[in-house]
Amino acid sequence: MSIIQMGEELIGHPSTAINELVKNAYDADADQCWVYTQYDKDPNRNFLIIKDNGLGMNAEILFGDWLRPSRSSKRDENQEKRKSIIYNRRYLGSKGIGRLAAMALGRYLTVISKQSKENSYNWIRIDREDFRVESLLDTIDFPGGKIKNYLELFNDEEILDASNLKANGNLINLLSNKPFSSFKEGTTIIIQDLDNSIRSLIEEEFNVKDIEQTAIFKSLRDLITPLQLNSKIQEDLLKSKIIEEELKIDNGTGTFELFYGINFIKNQIKGEVDFLPIEPSSILDHFDYRVFGKAFEDGSVNAKYLCRRFSKDEYEKLFNISSEFNLSNEESAVREIEGLSDLEIDSDTGVGEFYFDIRIYDLDSDAKDKMVEILKANGRREATTTFSKYLGLKISKNGFGVKPYGEEEHDWMGLGAKRVQKHIVTIGPNQIIGNIFLYSPQNDGLKEKTNREGFYESKEFINFKKIIAGILEETGRERAKYRLKHNLGRKTKNTLDRPDTEKFIQYILGHSKDEELISKTKQFVIETNDALDNMEGSLSFSQRLASLGTGLELVYHELSQPLSVLGGVKSSLEININKVEDNILKSTLLKRTQNMGGAIDLLEELKKSLQPAIGKSIPKIFKPAETFKKVCHLFEKVFEESSIILEIKNSSLNFEIKNYEYLFWVSFLNILNNAVYWLQFSEKERRVIIFEIDSDEIIISNTGPKIPEDDLDIIFEYGVTSKKEKNATGLGLSFTRNMLAPNGWQIWAENRVYGPAFHIKKIAS
Known part of the structure; x- marks a missing residue:
């Protein structure tokens, strides 16, 4: 059952599992990796393939360390040895459970692997249900061995019967054609009888015409985009003299290309499934504002700011942010959101040096019109919906994205809450497409959780968020000045001024003596003024509603800290009251603390009741x-x-x-x-x-x-x-x-x- 727990329960989302298997391909020095999903109404005909052209595994590895949970050849105290053989890539995994990610995707797992010097393919097939028994691991047999033609694993009745599987024509046809038919070395993982979690993910998007809008494609793009941007950001940093030399994540001789295909999106001419390359979106080049730079070990920052909002008023500037500003209480809101406001922060951040590249997009009407053109959308609403799929402040480590930052956890910096307090200078989470680049061993102080769902909430991570918050605030101030200069986000002063109706009546009186015309004019003006009065009343009410909504959000977030303090005070009182020897006094004090507890519980319930009113931007x-x-x-x-x-x-x-x-x-x-x-x-x-x-x-x-x-x-x-x-x-x-x-x-x-x-x-x- 530990295999089930590590596989199914430690991986929180299907896309996380797929990403882990792609990372293994990168660690194996693959140049190319393909991910393919097959959807069919018949669950037995669904499958997932992940293939790479890496170094592959021989029999000793596949039937040895690969089958041993938590064993990893990548784990070594010597950082220089934790690199791949050919391209000297920093290993993305070392815990030895990434291979078990497949357990979170489906029942039947077939692994086929081959090294270049071998004449046969090494293979193993695992039925996840074999692990749902109360017995030891050594009592379970895995079908496997060597085979000349790996297609027999999917069409030979005897081999299929041993695994309770049936032949799948779609799978056999796919494996018989490129790119799967070309298999000189590398590893191919095939998962059959997919879980409901990934089937539901595909079903929701069955009618999606643009493959780039599907969840799996987006997850893969978020995973690999930092790898492709890594050299670009360092090139920009070198050109701006923010860094003196490039920080390499490999020896510079290799590439890593990732492709995705799914059966319901086909090439209309060939009638075949198209594999699309996973590449950064072109929206990255059409920012309104951009800030990129380097954060130092002490928490200070050197950065370059670019403004491209209007072509006739573009400019750029260098700026520095001191560690005192980034690590001061001025940015304590980040810690308060995480409930860690009592955590001591000193000048030793423990984070290490890292790079960042953050692009900001305005949401004014003219900016949205530009976005419609860039995204080739049918109107602003569609453009906004499409744009939202690229949003997020993402973190990468050694070139690959770290979940869930900027993906499932869209506003992990709490920018929505900060925008209530500092509306003008705070950049909203719905305006940012950003990447933060971490590396080993510089940033290994940030410890990634075993389930690959983020970093531990340590002192180092809190300092890391404070530095990012300082960068965003300084950028927000620069942006706010520019927007005020161009009167963006503000209405023209006289837009709501009412027309001078009395002046209009006097004009009519001075140009006509027609009593009927004058009477009709006066009546019309009275009716118009009454309508405007009603509209002003309605607008006033709407403003009150808007203020109420903002107030609710503020109250919701501000309740957290006092409730936490009150809870701590109550616990402390109860401990000390129990030391009181006078039983009558002790009883009285305990009753008072119980009353306090009831009041705290009531406030907690009120806070929970307000939560849906905050209006999260992602459907759930x-x-x-x-x-x-x-x-x-x-x-x-x-x-x-x-x-x-x-x-x-x-x-x-x-x-x-x-x-x-x-x-x-x-x-x-x-x-x-x-x-x-x-x-x-x-x-x-x-x-x-x-x-x-x-x-x-x-x-x-x-x-x-x-x-x-x-x-x-x-x-x-x-x-x-x-x-x-x-x-x-x-x-x-x-x-x-x-x-x-x-x-x-x-x-x-x-x-x-x-x-x-x-x-x-x-x-x-």
Whole structure:
């Protein structure tokens, strides 16, 4: 079972597993590596191939160290020996579990490997299910050996029967053609009966026309882009005299090309699967601002800043950032976000020297129009969606990307939270495509987790983030000055000035004596002024909503530190109270600390309830019932005071959707707000709010007064309200519909026997 745990459980995402196998190809001195995924509705016909033309493994290695978990020939205390044989590449792996990444991808693993001097292929086939037994490893037999024609492993009935496999025509055809048919040396890994995790990943993108927008392609591009940019950034640093000599990650004689193919994207002329080279996106060349440079061991930085926002006003400048600024409390927000604000930081960063290259893109309307042209998109919305797939501040080590930074963990620097506090100078996470280049042994103080999902939260990593935060803040200040100079992000001062209607009436009076014309003009001006008054009121309300949203985000992030402090104070009090000998005093003090604990728990629940309202930029899978409960928590006091009962149907508890959770949080909030208001006018004995899922429809109903039949079709229109309050705006339900519709959801209302019901349902595609 340890094999299962290391393989399946230590690898958090299918793309991480694939990346690990690609890294092994790089470590084996491969010049080229191919990744191919085959999707079929029949699960038994799906497979994944990863092939390289590296040095390959002989029988001794394949049946020896390769089968021994945590054994690695790459592990050596001498840094100079931790390099590949031909190209002197710094090894990307040394823990000896990367090979087990295949366990996270599918049931059947076939490894075929050959060194150039051998006449036969070494092969082994592993059925992952053999490990799901309560027995020792030496009781399990692995089919394997040497074979002249490796295609027999997939078409010979006797060999297939031994592994409970059936012949797969698609796999055999693929292996019989280039590039797989050319196999003089290297390793080919074939995984069959793919797991649900990777099948689902492919199914979601089955209709994607652009292969570059698929998750696996993007992950591979994020993995290899730093390798291809490594020489370019050093060339720029040398030219700018920021460094004196290049820091090589190999001996400079080798290349590493990566290709990806999938069966549902084919060459329309040949009718064959195309393998696309994985290369950096051209969007990198079309930045508005760029900062690149070198960070030193003491935390100081030398950098070059380029501004290319407007062709007629381009400029560049060199700047230095002191270690005092980077490591001072001025950047303590980074530590507070991680809950490590009490961690002592000294001038010995432990990070080592590293390079960085960060490109920033403006999101003003003219910048988006330029992006439409660059990305060949159909409009700004499509351009923004495509651009978002390239975003991220990514980290690489020895030329290859380190997950999850800039990928699954999009805002690992907490820029969204900082933007609330320093809006003008903080660059948003949705504007950055950046790379940070780490190397061995300079940056080995940053320890990568065993599961390849980031670095340990150590003193070194906190210092590392503080240095990056300092770079981004200094860059943000330079950018902010330029944007103010060009009046970017600000409206023209007089845009909202109202027209002088009295002056217009006087003009009419001075040029006409037609009483009817004058009367009509005055009436029109009165109606226009009334409409403008209403619009100003609505705008004022909208500004309050926007301020509320910003306030919620600020409160959400600022609650973390005091809650942490209070929790620590409570624990400390309890320890010291137990030392009190006076039992009466001890009992009284313990009761007080229990009350404090209850208050802390209540604040924690409030914080959790606000989380969906922050509006994360990436869709995720969530349960609407759980989101509804979080919103209901905000109404607990009102429910109690108004004797309102909440019913959540059991059948709805496990229903999941993938979307932006904050859309539903705001929608539920508006619906509940209306329900609570109208239940106050209910003449029924039981005041009930009901949440249920019926045939993928989210339904929220209550026992309050029914909606007038004439209003059912218009209650979602702007400004329509029946509330008996002067400050009622009629914006809540209109705002809800306008949020849901662009994201593929519709909302409508009906009257049931006991009261009104609101339905939210996915729009049929």
